[in-house]
Amino acid sequence: MIPDINKIFASRATVRDFDASRNVSDELLDELIAAAAHAPNTGNMQLYSVVVTRGEELKNELAGLHFNQPAAKNCNVLLTFCADTARFDSWCRASETASGLNNFGGAVTAIVDTAIFAQQFAQLAELNGLGTCFLGTATYSAKGFIEKLGLPEGVFPVLGLAVGYPAKQCEASDRLPVEAIRHNETFGPYNEENIRRWYSEKENLPESKKFLEINNKKTLAQIYAEIRYPEPLNKALGDDLLGIMNK
């Protein structure tokens, strides 16, 4: 076992400010992609691809699709991890058979493969001294990415990843306690008592109190549910994606 590996994983932090003077080499990206591709995947079909975007003009357009989040705008290289059943489909067509994955079930399988691959890449990037920030907005603007990146049928974005050398050291953010995540044998109940206990640390963080003030809200959950992740946003994401996944 590598000494302190659990502490290294437990203290990792998302990076949103990048050192503009340092370039992430193509050779390093290749090495990280090759190693990350050894992550587990469904039946060794590897139902994913990654698009590496460096060109300033295209990168800026993609940053726009990511709602101009600073990490997307300021990163050295912008990655788009895509669910991809098209490569497998092409292989089948070149091999006297037809893929059984061109349906919603295949799309879900590809999303899981893609997220696992993307995470293995991001963790490896961090262990190699890079900073990363996942951009879930890839799914919010799926149609835009399909157009800008020229994704063929069977390929759609799952996660963006802003990559670069960190401009500064970042601190790990808070997480729920293990007992909130772990269930033994079968699923345990959620109730007002355990929910209040599990979320109290998060609710009492100085930054949470500040958010309440800035947004003029009474509870932290209201900021999440009403401002950051409101129902119309999630419904629009779902409607777009469902149409793409059912193709």
Next chain:
Amino acid sequence: MIPDINKIFASRATVRDFDASRNVSDELLDELIAAAAHAPNTGNMQLYSVVVTRGEELKNELAGLHFNQPAAKNCNVLLTFCADTARFDSWCRASETASGLNNFGGAVTAIVDTAIFAQQFAQLAELNGLGTCFLGTATYSAKGFIEKLGLPEGVFPVLGLAVGYPAKQCEASDRLPVEAIRHNETFGPYNEENIRRWYSEKENLPESKKFLEINNKKTLAQIYAEIRYPEPLNKALGDDLLGIMNK
């Protein structure tokens, strides 16, 4: 940087045979869950849970839902990583607001969070000397897991993970070359020439030749598309999951 970390990730291997004499302690599981929960997730909502099953009777029932794959039957502990918007929903209801994630878009977001968390857990488990095998069959039998594990509305299985100490050293399996996975700036085309080139290593493995003989098929892709992942299986998975995700 940790020396050789890229090689360690690139040489990892799935483990399906476990040492029956060695127990995975609850303390180690807690430590791994705590560290893995620092993986990135959407807006720090942590839309996932993990059910840890040790009891022989229930573990055998779950192994049945996993089509009695040997890894599921022989593991020391069986984990079920679940997409979970229910905890967030409970927090919202306890905080004078309503979650915006109870829809298809929220379910997709939760699947991505869950796969990332599960992968971080599995990678950490391996770095701590454990062996793991992901079981994608969790989605194939989603309704069965919901019933057996008592998953409430808003919670559904994404990945099973068989965990234990390895019975023997395993070798990394083949992967597609980086050029098959990586696209530069925009998405590159798939055609018969590059597909044949990228898949030739896999097609020429001795075990692939053996599979052709056993299954009396002409191409390796036929084994994947017609035997391992046939269309009716994926369609059934999709139909079940779509119903659950739309709730």
